[in-house]
Amino acid sequence: MLNLNKPDASLEFVLLKKGYKRIIGIDEAGRGAWAGPVAVGAYVFDIETKVIDGINDSKLITATLRQKLFNQIFNIKNCLIEFGEIELINELGIGKTITSVIERIINKTNSNNTFYLIDGVFTKNFGENTKKIIKGDFLHYSISCASILAKVSRDTELIKLSMQYPEYSFEQHKGYGTKKHHQAIKTYGISKIHRLNYKPIIKLTKPDESRKHKK
Numbered sequence: 001m002l003n004l005n006k007p008d009a010s011l012e013f014v015l016l017k018k019g020y021k022r023i024i025g026i027d028e029a030g031r032g033a034w035a036g037p038v039a040v041g042a043y044v045f046d047i048e049t050k051v052i053d054g055i056n057d058s059k060l061i062t063a064t065l066r067q068k069l070f071n072q073i074f075n076i077k078n079c080l081i082e083f084g085e086i087e088l089i090n091e092l093g094i095g096k097t098i099t100s101v102i103e104r105i106i107n108k109t110n111s112n113n114t115f116y117l118i119d120g121v122f123t124k125n126f127g128e129n130t131k132k133i134i135k136g137d138f139l140h141y142s143i144s145c146a147s148i149l150a151k152v153s154r155d156t157e158l159i160k161l162s163m164q165y166p167e168y169s170f171e172q173h174k175g176y177g178t179k180k181h182h183q184a185i186k187t188y189g190i191s192k193i194h195r196l197n198y199k200p201i202i203k204l205t206k207p208d209e210s211r212k213h214k215k
Contacts, residue, residue: 006056007056009049012141016046021111022113023046024105024117025119025142025144025145026041026117026118026146027040027120027144030150030154031094034185034195034201035181035195036157036161036170037084037086038154039150039157040146041079041081041146041148041151042146043079043146044078045142045145049078051141052073054069055069055141058148058151059137063155069148070148074149080109081149083153084098086193090196094195115129116130117131117142118131118143119147120132159171161193165191168181185205190204190205
């Protein structure tokens with residue numbers, strides 16, 4: 001099926017006309033995975049930003065195109081990528097971890113002339129100069145860019161982790177709950193990068209409470 005969705009920068013331009021100097025789109029990747037960190041991307045949109053054709057919600061484009069677009073949009077001056085590590089996820093849960101990473105990004109970049117477009121639903125009030133948008137990665141250019149930054153960065157990290165934990169094939173499923181991942185956990189148990197507070201992990205490990213974490 002042909003994907004006709006095309007996020008646009010109309011909201012970003014409206015905010016620039018209101019006097020903001022930069023708009024920062026924020027999105028995460030890896031919320032539903034069973035293992036590995038969660039990544040949060042932030043993309044800075046300003047008057048000098050050149051809109052690139054093909055930008056879209058990272059879930060709607062191929063891995064090859066995501067990497068190509070990542071290479072086009074990534075610049076140390078307009079991008080920030082932060083990780084919520086597994087220790088924090090196991091301590092706080094995924095929702096609070098993502099919230100804390102977003103707060104970290106805002107604290108690092110906040111100014112009177114910055115406005116934030118944040119994908120998702122959060123109980124946390126991030127401030128007056130923020131807007132939380134459901135399916136923002138599907139609608140707005142800066143958030144779509146952030147989703148690509150987060151997705152590609154996290155996938156790259158899971159590929160690296162697959163070399164440390166080759167039996168789990170993280171390079172293939174990136175920590176998500178595939179049949180192959182399910183079987184690997186049944187065979188080898190959980191690793192140090194699995195999310196212990198996730199129901200599927202609890203269910204898989206509960207029958208054998210003596211099973212130890214892999215080192």
